[in-house]
Amino acid sequence: MHEIPYPVSITSCRDGSRQEAEVIRLTRELASSAIKARWWADPGLTLQEASREGDYHWDWVDHVGGLRARPFARAVAIRTTDGNLQAAMTYRVNGRSCLTPGDRAIFGDRLAAAPWNRDGLVSVPLYRGAGTALMVHAVADGHTLGLGGRMTLLSLPTPATRQFYERLGFQETGVEAGGMIQYELVPERATILLRDHGRL
Amino acid sequence: MASKARALPRIHGDDTPVTGGLDDISRFLVDLPEPAMDTDDELVREILTLFALHPEMQSRYSEMDLRAMDDATRHVMLEQIRASLGIPPLRRHVR
Numbered sequence: 032m033h034e035i036p037y038p039v040s041i042t043s044c045r046d047g048s049r050q051e052a053e054v055i056r057l058t059r060e061l062a063s064s065a066i067k068a069r070w071w072a073d074p075g076l077t078l079q080e081a082s083r084e085g086d087y088h089w090d091w092v093d094h095v096g097g098l099r100a101r102p103f104a105r106a107v108a109i110r111t112t113d114g115n116l117q118a119a120m121t122y123r124v125n126g127r128s129c130l131t132p133g134d135r136a137i138f139g140d141r142l143a144a145a146p147w148n149r150d151g152l153v154s155v156p157l158y159r160g161a162g163t164a165l166m167v168h169a170v171a172d173g174h175t176l177g178l179g180g181r182m183t184l185l186s187l188p189t190p191a192t193r194q195f196y197e198r199l200g201f202q203e204t205g206v207e208a209g210g211m212i213q214y215e216l217v218p219e220r221a222t223i224l225l226r227d228h229g230r231l
Numbered sequence: 232m233a234s235k236a237r238a239l240p241r242i243h244g245d246d247t248p249v250t251g252g253l254d255d256i257s258r259f260l261v262d263l264p265e266p267a268m269d270t271d272d273e274l275v276r277e278i279l280t281l282f283a284l285h286p287e288m289q290s291r292y293s294e295m296d297l298r299a300m301d302d303a304t305r306h307v308m309l310e311q312i313r314a315s316l317g318i319p320p321l322r323r324h325v326r
Binding site: 034035037042043044045047084085086089102103117118121123124125126127129135138139140141142143144145148149150153156157158159160161162163165166171174175176177178183184185186187189191192194195196211225229230231 | 241242243244245246247248249250251252253256259260261262263265266273276277279280281283284285313316317318319321322323
């Protein structure tokens with residue numbers, strides 16, 4: 032989707048107010064200055080707490096840098112007016128459907144919210160909704176590329192994960208050897224998601 | 232009169248689960264011919280991606296030179312391609 036950046040709003044956990052933010056392209060430089068340098072720099076966060084998070088070891092700089100040579104890869108983030116990135120995501124527009132062989136799909140490669148937005152990691156999270164905004168963006172991209180918004184991804188088998196993706200309309204399609212769950216959003220549910228978020 | 236200030240209900244943080252991160256995702260992807268033109272232009276990249284995903288569109292517009300077009304013409308072309316593919320337009324995001 033070429034209309035980037037564009038505004039979105041996310042919710043402040045402090046008072047429930049809507050906060051201005053924008054969907055932006057995530058570059059290697061931004062990954063360095065706003066993810067690598069800031070996400071895990073909270074002095075209140077112990078190494079033990081941080082390393083329990085599934086993405087603590089992810090090198091977003093290297094990852095996003097490696098996508099430059101991949102024309103079907105996309106890297107996006109939610110940036111608030113203070114310059115911080117509240118969530119980041121990479122996806123591919125040349126994914127394949129697991130449910131309907133032959134159909135194309137968006138493949139969700141990586142997705143994570145900033146550590147300061149996560150329940151259980153900080154006592155008072157800052158924002159919610161940034162990850163959902165990125166998911167809606169990826170589905171909208173799949174819509175405008177003629178994929179019907181179909182999207183697949185893999186995630187950990189936790190109740191929170193199941194709840195998050197089922198709320199967005201995804202269904203489980205299989206289990207990977209390592210225990211990761213395959214999820215897929217079919218076009219009918221993608222349409223509902225985009226309507227629910229005012230995009231259709 | 233005693234204050235009746237009420238505590239705001241707690242709003243939970245972002246419930247986005249950490250997702251993905253596999254080193255090798257090739258089996259979840261389709262091999263597509265890479266666009267002939269390397270570009271940082273978002274609009275051109277969108278059109279080239281549509282061509283890769285829908286080769287019949289590339290054939291239809293094979294006489295057109297994306298490099299020589301201005302943005303307004305590219306926008307028209309993009310809308311024509313989407314209309315040909317039956318893609319309903321998205322609404323612009325409203326806060």
